[in-house]
Amino acid sequence: MPKEILVVDDQPGIRLLLTDILTSEGHRVTLASTGKEALDKIHQASFDLIILDYKLPIIDGSEVLNQLENEEIETPVIVMSGMAESIIGEMETRRIVRYTIAKPFNVMDLCANVREIIM
Template sequence: MGKNKILVVDDQIGIRLLLKEVLKNEGYEIEEATTGKEALDQLNTTAFDLMILDYKLPIMDGTEVLEKLEKDNVEIPAIVMSGLVENIASEARKYKLVKSVIAKPFNINEFVEKVHAIVGNRTNMK
């Protein structure tokens, strides 16, 4: 079995680099996108096991990405990140793809545990 693939979507390079390094060390294969449009383009060409999606993105924000994926019946579990989690949690959870909503800044160990739980469940279902 190959490595699980995760798409990290965030316009902040620091967050992308941190998540890429931490998740690669956990054995995941990581791709990055800086905008919602980029994320959708990558999801059209590559199968991912998880998408880590920033709620606030330039050009096309996280909710627009989730709406498009659900409309197109794309099955990919998502973790949504936001600096304003209390404002967006209930809205983000409306989407069936959203498995978790995480506040920035986050505890990296808790974050990794959530990733393992979501990807592990998905892998067990294959």
């Protein structure tokens, strides 16, 4: 059965790349380009995994994580960031964050992380 994955990134190229990769792995992908759009979609549907960019317009990734935790939404999250090293400490304190990956990311590593979380 395909898993439902929400990809949240403000860069169209990243959204397209992740859609191609994840659909080729047999998953269903929903896209959001802002943190606000992501929260709206999370409240409308359930997901098996969220892949979340840390720096987003309107509501950033950190605030999305705060809201998910405050609402006790336990969907696992992979956080992507161009400054991954500087946010790793913060991400380690978040119970729903499974991985923090640096941009640019290795596609094979990302797929392995996704498989580990949702299989």
